[in-house]
Amino acid sequence: MASSNGARAVVLSHFDQSRPAVDIVNYSMSPTLDKIRRAFGGIAPRVLDKELRIQASDAPARVAALLIESEDAHGSEYVSARDKRRAFVSGFDGSAGTALITHDQAYLWTDGRYFLQAESQLSKEWTLMRQLQKDVPTVEEWVEANLKAGDALAIDPLLTSVATARRLVESASKAKASIVCCEWGQNVVDQVWGADQPPRVPSDLQVLGDHFTGGLLNCLTGSSCAQVRADLDKKKATAIVLTALDDIAWMFNVRGSDVEFNPVVISYALVTLSSATLFVDAKELTPEVLAHFGSDVQVKPYDSIIAEVRSTYAAGTPDATILVDPAQCNVAIFSAIPLALRKESPSIVLRQKAFKNPVEIQGMKNAHLRDGVAQVKFFSWLEEAIAAGEVISEVAADKKQQEFRQQMEHYKSLSFGTISGSGPNGAIIHYHATDEAKCGRITTDQVYLNDSGAQYLDGTTDVTRTVHLGQPTAHEIHCFTHVLKAHIALATPGYYEDGAFGIRIESLMVVVEFCTFETITMIPIQRKFIDASVLTRDEIAWVDAYHAEVRAKLSPLLQDAPSALAYLERETRPLEQQ
16 A cells, blocks of 8 residues: 555656645635534633743634644544544545645645645635745744734644644744644534534453564553563663554554554553553453553553643642654644653654564464465455456445455455556556446456455465556556566656556565565565566566565465465466466
8 A cells, every 4th residue: 555654665657747735726615614613703712932831821722723633643644434524624635634724724734645635525615735846935934924923823722733833933933923722622623514514432352462573562561561660761761652543552452443553542541650541432341451461560441641641740749750652743742741851752652563573473474375276265256257258337346355265264354445457447546436337347458456455363465466457558668667676666656647557566675684584475466467588687586586485485375365376376387478
């Protein structure tokens, strides 16, 4: 899946250069935007100072604009239905974007993955701000250039990270303006959304067994806690506030389903040198969970995190130092920590959980083998169905692919919404077909891009393969082969030709000392799409070696599926063998 993390993906996009970087449109007042703007006046004058303390002010706030970000209170890129505020306001439902609403304008910033999608989803009230394009200001640059002296930009401190708020405060101060915070629990969008806003669902906590983790992450009696507390000691800190959901899942070794496609539990955590508290609204603390936590973990209500931090450290607890990650921690929690007790540091959990133990690595490999079996069965089925003249829609292909995955051991869910894009739909980087009647059909004269993945108990998969069910054109082969060359060098490249097709090849890898990678995705790369004459000898050797490994590992698992086995054997032949 194309990621916002630049280290993961290289996207070579071919967009219509005649299209302006900023779409200027005619505005008409929508009911939702009108209600949002009327709510500006109800925001209390709670000013965010340069130390990111929320200070009450006697002066009325002249709110000129409201910032609505994509993330939830945990900085998550993928959020629960309740937290999709930016999507509710704008109609744009991509995973990344920032909305800014003034009294007479509405702006939406997003990156190159979503330009085409935003164009199609935004109504005429909105101006699309194409990030990183020439003459397009960042949000902070817009704030500095457009706010007037005495103006205020309103944010929700629960939904804004410390790092973001710091940049906004700096930009606003240059304009002699300010950043003001709505009261906790008084989010403007939530007020407008009203009864239609999806409710918060109590979390269903599940313990991940030691046989999946290697026994090294056994709650707070295991090495995860020992490692974190050792790092706290090294940094001369006495506690750490955890807000990122994946950090908490790793630290406490619990999983859930609070966010679609993500096995996380909506929660906060406060871990000290001698105690640990998990703030979560649990549906039920099962005997298994209680036994797992034992006496090491206290469980408190989700919304009590700020009150707990304030009461615990209000008096300036002697010798206390609380570690927070400014990129992850929200302003509301950060401001509740006394200034003298704050110590900023990149998440120590983030780094630790990146180092996988042998059991975890083997689990990931096993998950990818099963996923490879499901994928080979899917592409074999798709090829046969199209050849037989069946009409297969993008949605139907998505559903069939999920059926194959559901047959695999330890399957839990998809890991993201499948990108099943035929022809021009494949050029929309995060395209997701949902309407059977309106989606595209997979044909023999168009490129088909499939970016998908699954959550298994022992690992997560994310893979993209691009195929042609007929005969690709010389141009398509040329583009595919160059994407393949980039894949061999960079792992996750893509080429998207607006209005024509998209091509991506994506595999997951394990870092191996020293200094290389081991590909764990085991799915063939379509041979007829490859022009071997363009590849170097080393690149041909790489493809042949990869395909030999895929064939050797998947063949024993496909003995009961002769069509899929034949497909595998054909697609993994050496490139120079006809």
